[in-house]
Amino acid sequence: MSDLAIQVTGLTKVFKVWKRPSDMLAETLSGKKRHTEFRALSNVSFDMPKGAVLGVLGRNGAGKSTLLRLVAGTLEKTAGKVKVNGRIAAILELGTGFHPDYTGRENVVLGGLCLGLTKKEIARRFDEIVDFSELREFIDQPFRTYSSGMKARLTFAVATSVDPDILIIDEALSVGDARFSLKSFDRIQNFKKRGKAILFVSHDINMVNTFCDQAIMLERGELLGAGTAKVVGNAYHQLLFGHGRQLGWTPAASEEADDDSTATVSPDAEVVAGARDVTTIIDEHSDVPDAESAVIIPFAGAHDVPAARAPELDVADGPATIVSFMVRDESGEPVTRLQNLTNYDFVVELTSPVDVENVAIGFTIRGPRGIELFSSDTVQQRQPVLPKLAAGEHAKVFASFRNVLAPGTYFVTPFVGRADGLKHHELNDCLQLSVEENPGVYNASLVNLEVQFRFVKGLSKVG
Amino acid sequence: MSVLALVNPIANFGALWGVGYTMFKHRGLVSAMTGRELTDRYAGQVLGASWAFLAPMLTMTVYIVVFTFIFQGRLGEIENPAAFTAYALSGLAPWLTMSDVLSRSVVTVVSNGNLVKQIVFPVEVLPIKVVFACLPTLGIGITAAVVAAAVSGVMDWERLAIYLPAALLSFMFFVGGLAYFVSSFGVFLRDLKDIINFILGIGLFLNPIIYPPGGAPDWLQTSFIYNPIANMFFCFHYAIVGGVDPPNQAWIIFPVFSVVVFMLGWRAFRFLKPAFGNVL
Structure with missing residues (x-):
């Protein structure tokens, strides 16, 4: 202990x-x-x-x-x-113990007292709190005039000054x-x-x-x-956006999700959830690759359909159908959290009830605000199309790419079509990917162009 | 809690220790929150915190005018308006303070719900600060009563010096216990504040506060003997105005009752406190 x-x-x-x-x-x-x-x-x-x-x-x-x-x-x-x-100090809510009509100064004192400091201790730490929160010019203004960021700063400064x-x-x-x-x-x-x-x-x-x-x-x-x-962050991401063990899109998974979401409405849902034994503790010092350990965590619950997913925008005009769709890393594991500047494969599984010829595959990648960042297919890329898909036959298409997307969240729309551009089947924004934080680019960047800088002394021209 | 647990002396005297410890350990918090309770009511007003003293002063002035010039009541055989004013004020001061404590403490835990829920906060401080915040009313009321008694000539300073502190001390235990009771039950029974308002409404007439006990009907006079609150007013009246039926038993009933209320109130609060988080 x-x-x-x-x-x-x-x-x-x-x-x-x-x-x-x-x-x-x-x-x-x-x-x-x-x-x-x-x-x-x-x-x-x-x-x-x-x-x-x-x-x-x-x-x-x-x-x-x-x-x-x-x-x-x-x-x-x-x-x-x-x-x-x-001794515990908790910041469970912004501005707890703070009164909107009191000034920042009064609130520091009252907040500190609520958290168990004495008046002397507060007086001693007052300057440090104010300096840390960078609110010296506003400290005699009423708390309600602060922006939420300022409120957070003052709350954090007071709570941590307790030295719990x-x-x-x-x-x-x-x-x-x-x-x-x-x-x-x-x-x-x-x-x-x-x-x-x-x-x-x-x-x-x-x-x-x-x-x-x-x-x-x-x-x-x-x-x-x-x-x-x-590891847990990855697993959590898959809990949010993944679709079961498949970690990609399949119609079955999304139906399951629908079933589960109706189950939540029934009053016993919580009890049912409580009865499941799904806890898996991953060894904290394990060196297994992230994706692999992430998959160890079982997902028995409902899975959220990505927020941007709008099935009504799907296209289903032709016989060829996308059965599953995922992104795999180089070791072949399905992932939804990607590293910047790393190689991955899109994997599309197709089938068709009748024979179809010259099947083209493509993807659209959209940013979080719906901006189309990339959209292309086998025809545009002047690459071979799938010459023939026999009735009932399943085909897997691998499309390898280097992930130049900057850190952030992206939605992928896979589609299958004919060589002339008409689409058989399109699943709008069916897969959400997130690219991990990478210090190589500034936050607002959408792509990482892998720029190489070179300096040549004494010349204004880069040569 | 069985009946035996209710009379458990260790637990009951633990209440005295508990409140004393809370007040000492969190004295900074108690004083800051008392100040806040006083000023919150009048925040943003021109006169601000002065209202905390101005409001009870105005109330007492109104009562003085009413009893001196309008009612001109008679106190037993003495036809002395000033003595009657002193009598009424010495009843009204504890009564108004008690009303204040009850109506504020019933909501104090609920209205400070975010403190109770969100941080590690000594909830026991809340009823204490309510009681302290009501002290200006008591102080001003008692002062007014003493002045009126001195003016009317019924004042016996020796009697006052002995009995008023005894009455005030018992009163503090009494309202402290009430505050703990009401603030903890008020969390679960939100109607309590309306029930209290109703009881306070009729309580003014069922107790010998502004009228002498001799003027009441027989059944009410009988109830005064067993009603500990009525005995509280006997004590205050006796300390400040003196002998209208010198109530010897009141000096046993009221202090004992106050200490019992205090102990059980604290214990009820501590018993219910862990469950506060569930309903806030």
Whole structure:
């Protein structure tokens, strides 16, 4: 225990949901059941050593905040154990304990008091807090006049000035600008060096990758996986955008997703989810390639159809049909998170109920705002078309490419058509890819052109 | 909790320790939050925090005018408007303070829900700051009553020096316990604030606050003996105005009742506190 900051064993939280708060009192008095149950966390266990930064990933409603509140002790657990070794400070919400009508100065004092500092301690740290938040000129303005980024800065500065042994941060950093994120990052690193533990919750994979060494992933209140931030980040990405083990698009997977989404409506859905045993802990020191370890994590739950997917825009005018579509890395593993400047294959599986000739394959890649970045097919690229696809025959088409896309999110539309350009089948934005953070280009870039710089002394002309 | 657990002396005296410890450990927070409770009400107003003192002063002035010049009530055999004013004020001061504490503490946990839910925050501070924030009302009311008593000539300073501190101390325990009770139950029973308003509405007439007990019908007079709140007013009236039926039993009933309310209120709060997060 001495080197563990937080030890969570079999933590379970079942919310009893009363229609009205008074039903709770009535139930206590009469003993008659008046509630429905909602399982927000079930049997979650993890250890967190001192000096660790642990990321908690999960979609909305996955149980992240419930977990944090249980660890922070602001919520009563149903079963299991939480052992906490040290003083906790939590930033569970922006501007907690801050009053909009009070000035930044008054709020620093009040916020610090709420977090357990004494007035003397606050006076001693006041300048440091103000300097860190860079709000000196605004410190005597009312808190409500601050922008959300300024609010986040002040909140973060106050919470971290408490110098807790364990710091819990819930999404609070996501509104700060890049420079403040960097500063926060430095401060978190500094905490880490001094053996403090940080629990960091986000649904932003990049934040978790940046801040955390280890991560856990929650889905419907269950621990789906634990491991290095990178591995869990990949797995989480596939949970969000992947379609089961296939990690690509298949009609079956998207139907499954539909089935599951209807199941969520039924009241027992949470209980059913709770009964599944899907927890897999990935060895935190394993050296297996990311994609492989990512696949170890089973996905038994529903899978989100990518946000941009609009099936009504699909084209299905010809007999040839796309059966599955995915991106594979060089070792042949399906992936949805790509590295910049690395080689991959698009893999399209085709079939047709009748014989078709001269089948062309192509792709369109769109950026997050729908900008078309690349669209081409075998004909445009002056490459051979598939001369013949016999009735009932399956064919796989591999299209290799070097990923020059800059970090960000992209949607791929595969299509099959005839040599004259008419389309048999097109699946609009059916696959979402994300390209990992890469320091080689500035944030707003869409592509990485692999520029080589050369300097020739004394000449104004590059030669 | 069984009946035996209710009378468990260790748990009950633990309440005294618990509140004392909370007040000491979080003294900075208590004072800051008391200030905030006082000023929040009047935030953005021209006179600002001065209203915290101005409002009870105006209220007391109105009562003084009403009882001195309009009602000109009679206190037993003494036909002395000033003495009657002192009598009414010495009842109204604790009554208004108690009303203030009840109606504010019933919502205090709910309205500070974000503190309770989002950070590791000593919730026990909330009822304490409510009580402290109501002290200006009590102080101004009692001062007005003492002045009126001195003016009317019914003042016995020796009696005041002994009995007023005793009454005030019991009163602090009483409203502290009430604040803990009401603030914790108010989380689960949101109707409590309306129930309290109703009870306060009729309580003013069912207790010997602004009228002398002798003027009430027999059934009500009987109830005064068993009603601990009525005994509270006996204590305050006796300390400031003196003998209208010197109520000896009141000096047992009221202090004992106050301490019991205080202990059980604290314990109820601590018992219900872990469940706050579930309904906030």
